[in-house]
Amino acid sequence: MTGSTISSPGRPGLTSQEIVAGLRALGIEAGSAILVHSSLSSFGYVAGGAGAVIDAMLAAVGPAGTVVVPTLTGTPQDGPAHPPVFNVRSSPCWTGRIPTEFLRRPGVRRSLHPTHSVAGLGALMPALVEGHESCLTPCGPQSPYYRLAEKGGFVVLLGVGQGSNTTLHTAEELAGVPYHLQGEPTDCVVIGYDGVRRVYRLYLHAWGTPRRFERIDEDLTQLGIMRMGTIGLATVRVIRALPMIEWVVGKLREDPGYLVAAR
Numbered sequence: 001m002t003g004s005t006i007s008s009p010g011r012p013g014l015t016s017q018e019i020v021a022g023l024r025a026l027g028i029e030a031g032s033a034i035l036v037h038s039s040l041s042s043f044g045y046v047a048g049g050a051g052a053v054i055d056a057m058l059a060a061v062g063p064a065g066t067v068v069v070p071t072l073t074g075t076p077q078d079g080p081a082h083p084p085v086f087n088v089r090s091s092p093c094w095t096g097r098i099p100t101e102f103l104r105r106p107g108v109r110r111s112l113h114p115t116h117s118v119a120g121l122g123a124l125m126p127a128l129v130e131g132h133e134s135c136l137t138p139c140g141p142q143s144p145y146y147r148l149a150e151k152g153g154f155v156v157l158l159g160v161g162q163g164s165n166t167t168l169h170t171a172e173e174l175a176g177v178p179y180h181l182q183g184e185p186t187d188c189v190v191i192g193y194d195g196v197r198r199v200y201r202l203y204l205h206a207w208g209t210p211r212r213f214e215r216i217d218e219d220l221t222q223l224g225i226m227r228m229g230t231i232g233l234a235t236v237r238v239i240r241a242l243p244m245i246e247w248v249v250g251k252l253r254e255d256p257g258y259l260v261a262a263r
């Protein structure tokens with residue numbers, strides 16, 4: 001590790017055990033199901049790097065729990081004119097070092113969605129991710145995002161803000177906002193674990209509408225849906241996913257522009 005602000009010769013760094021303790025203090029317990037969005041550098045120096053954070057996430061929920069990470073691959077170019085080609089075994093994700101390393105863990109199962117895949121380990125797997133590639137929209141009721149919420153799961157934001165909270169797109173889909181999805185479906189190519197190439201006609205994410213997801217922080221805290229704390233130098237948010245979705249859907253039904261940034 002060479003980053004000058006991160007590496008700290010002579011200092012042991014944040015340990016996996018300290019991360020487990022931090023997650024526990026924020027309400028994660030044995031048996032919890034968590035969807036974790038992350039920034040490794042946000043912690044300051046972590047002894048053992050991304051692997052230690054993954055060990056901590058798995059230890060915090062234990063064998064009866066489930067850890068899921070976003071392994072997103074979508075780009076603004078995706079659409080009917082440029083259909084995405086997704087290979088579950090080899091398509092790299094752009095969601096950071098922790099999900100990238102998580103994908104290499106033995107037993108991890110990744111969903112087959114061509115733009116919004118997630119990967120998971122634990123008790124709810126593989127059922128949680130099955131059929132994601134057949135969901136007409138990326139984050140809808142049959143997607144892993146909603147299924148995790150239905151199971152009483154948490155969204156955990158490790159050193160990142162609400163802008164990384166993909167499950168807010170679930171709320172947007174349920175509320176039927178007009179800006180989240182492309183108007184025409186795309187014939188997406190998916191290469192599954194069996195190596196077979198299949199085509200799925202799906203409605204993809206429409207890029208280009210800036211959001212103001214951060215505005216929900218205060219209300220979620222006041223409503224008792226979210227707890228916020230620090231682990232190392234990272235600000236960490238732990239959010240009960242289903243109450244969050246339900247509350248945000250309510251807000252979007254009152255005002256479909258609630259999460260859209262002013263231009």
Ligand SMILES: CC(C)(COP(=O)(O)OP(=O)(O)OC[C@H]1O[C@@H](n2cnc3c(N)ncnc32)[C@H](O)[C@@H]1OP(=O)(O)O)[C@@H](O)C(=O)NCCC(=O)NCCS
Nearest residue numbers: 001003006037038039040041044045046049095096097164
């Ligand atoms: C983009 C994003 C991943 C960048 O975060 P980051 O902390 O800079 O990068 P990563 O999490 O990939 O971690 C790698 C960085 O950690 C740092 N690092 C390396 N080893 C480390 C260690 N042992 N301890 C702490 N930090 C370390 C380095 O700065 C490294 O950057 P480098 O590869 O350029 O040297 C993050 O801001 C983000 O957005 N995460 C959420 C993504 C997401 O889930 N999006 C959902 C859809 S919107």
